[in-house]
Amino acid sequence: MxxxxxxxxxxxxxxxxxxxxxxxxxxxxxxxxxxxxxxxxxxxxxxxxxxxxxxxxxxxxxxxxxxLGLTPPTTQGDLMALTDAQQTDLYQKIQDIWGQLLGPDGHGWPQLGQNPEGKNLTLVDAVAKVGGQILAAQPKAAP
Structure with a gap:
């Protein structure tokens, strides 16, 4: 301790x-x-x-x-259990997901529209915007 x-x-x-x-x-x-x-x-x-x-x-x-009296790990972490090819494959998949969610270089997608500051929307931003539009278009329930 x-x-x-x-x-x-x-x-x-x-x-x-x-x-x-x-x-x-x-x-x-x-x-x-x-x-x-x-x-x-x-x-x-x-x-x-x-x-x-x-x-x-x-x-x-x-x-x-x-x-703290803890023993050091015997490996360099879970990624070290992967072969070089598996690590490369995992890295590429993460890059693909990043690109799909955030757009080229992480700056959103122009085809999804822009936020009030004029920045391109990401996929998540666009889905949230559409969801808000759907909710706003729903008829209000009578009290």
């Missing part, structure tokens, strides 16, 4: 990368003869529209695993 977890919060909200005070911050100064192992530097980081705690660790992923 970690020896010392320091909680020293920076001000403000935003992405953790913007809020992080850096490796040389005095927040990393230990006390009681013990170095800080983990630094919790905010409870206001923004991730996917949610406000969360953000923590930092100075070291590699394997260093963190050792600190």
């Amino acid at each position: 970690p020896g010392l977890i320091q909680s020293s919060y920076v001000g403000g909200t935003g992405f953790a990368t913007e809020l992080y005070p850096g490796y040389t911050s005095p927040y990393w100064n230990g006390f009681g003869g013990k170095a800080v192992d983990l630094l919790q530097f905010t409870d206001a980081a923004q991730v996917a529209g949610h406000t969360v705690d953000a923590n930092a660790f100075r070291g590699s992923l394997d260093d963190l695993r050792r600190l």
Whole structure:
């Protein structure tokens, strides 16, 4: 288990990368003869529209695993179980899905229309727009 977890919060909200005070911050100064192992530097980081705690660790992923008493994985992850040909095939399929959903270079499809800012719609944007139009065209139920 970690020896010392320091909680020293920076001000403000935003992405953790913007809020992080850096490796040389005095927040990393230990006390009681013990170095800080983990630094919790905010409870206001923004991730996917949610406000969360953000923590930092100075070291590699394997260093963190050792600190937490976890054994390193025996493989480099699930993708390493795939052959080179399978990885290439998977990558191409992901590229195809990306292209179909987001359009050429991720900039939407001109044939699907544009949003109020004049940007091309993605497939998901267009489906949502059509769904909204269908709902709006439905007759209203009498009270």
